Amino acid sequence: MDPYALKTLNAERRARRAAILVTDLGDGRDRIVREGDLVAGDLGAAIAKAFRSGNSGTVEAEGRSFFLNAHLPQPRLVVIGAVHISQALAPMARIAGYPVEIIDPRTAFATPDRFPDVALHAEWPEDVLKRQPLDSYTALAAVTHDPKIDDFALKAALEANCFYVGALGSRKTHAKRVERLLALGARAERIAGIHAPIGLDIGAASPAEIAVAILAQAILAFRSRGLDAKGAAA
Amino acid sequence: MSDSLYLDEARDPLIIAEGWMKDGKDVAIATVVETWGSAPRPVGSHLVIDADGNFHGSVSGGCVEGAVVTEAIDVIGSGKAKMLEFGVADETAWQVGLSCGGRIKVYVERLG
Structure with a gap:
């Protein structure tokens, strides 16, 4: 995990803002997506769904495997x-x-x-x-x-x-x-x-x-x- | 995974991992990425481990944490992420299993 991604994720969680950590399970690269960020294609659709449901999971998109870890503030x-x-x-x-x-x-x-x-x-x-x-x-x-x-x-x-x-x-x-x-x-x-x-x-x-x-x-x-x-x- | 209203900073694995990183420790993060059947911890749950084998959080009800810690120390050394799979029916692959009968997949990666 990228240390910067971890710091960003924790800052979002402390501020009670929704964020998803997207990890490419093939090469291990990750990034933070905030609610409202535009992500194109099938991955974007899966991310939008994860923001709504709060459910984390693995998705296949663009021939790759991604893990989406959804961190939603407690309602x-x-x-x-x-x-x-x-x-x-x-x-x-x-x-x-x-x-x-x-x-x-x-x-x-x-x-x-x-x-x-x-x-x-x-x-x-x-x-x-x-x-x-x-x-x-x-x-x-x-x-x-x-x-x-x-x-x-x-x-x-x-x-x-x-x-x-x-x-x-x-x-x-x-x-x-x-x-x-x-x-x-x-x-x-x-x-x-x-x-x-x-x-x-x-x-x-x-x-x-x-x-x-x-x-x-x-x-x-x-x-x-x-x-x-x-x-x-x- | 839902975060609590006020993060329980003393027990939150990702907050602890960030603190360890600031202290200059080598850290691995293990994440439940898939579950089948009855699994004790939901997808997205974390166990964080330092190079000395200290850990916080959980990926199961305590059944496989020992094995994950061992693998994580390896991952810290090599820098190469691993995908681990645990299940009660899979005892030849791993020496530990889940007594609940479920199966889980755990992704272990080094921080940084």
Whole structure:
């Protein structure tokens, strides 16, 4: 392995950016391909597939054998609101492989007692996201219903190209939210990507069922995320 | 392979390999490139080895690491990469096998 390739790969992984190490198994030469880099032909198609699936494997292209080692950041879920839905969503998402962080400045809601074993921030989203920025491998669900808490995080999620952005509230509530986000300077075509009302339509009634609907919608967004749309947005 | 939210730098084989390299050590990197049947570690998993036989990570559940380390020290010396294959039904080729019944192919190369 080329030492420079290893250094580059580790730097990408530390920065939570997807990268694939492509090794020619015939001559041992390798290189790093970042998401959005253009690679032509069959090898390019295999690389695009590996970025989507996260699966590593050997491919035959141009009469040679290549090993693609896909290093994708761990997808994660940031929840704005330490509410009843979040109490169900946090353990479900963790089991599904999406570690959760919960942000809610209302200290009566954000208590370790209500959220055992969860990364919990009893702070304003503005402060937490400054320290731990959102990225394209992060999903964001805003479930406080309170514009003071939700709006900043929603705008930040759109700007960070989060793979999923959902917001709790009726269509009427959301229409007002759209107006506010526009006023904050968010772009209309990005706002249109917010999932609201939040969650897949499974007829969810209880907080736990709504959590299932949110998690399913986030998983769907992650597994179907298009590289072209991502590249165009970057 | 998915990387964790915050890389576990103390146990991450590729981070350790980079550190060894900075310390001036000779390093080999072993990578699972193919698996058949029930294999304990997924394709893309790494074992990193230095010239003294120190290693981190895994390519199996501990069944074949010893053999990979021996081969890796060879690879560090020669600079020539090797493709190793391990399977429970393949005991004549290698003295060790996978008790899980699977088969794995491991690519061993020198760093630099």
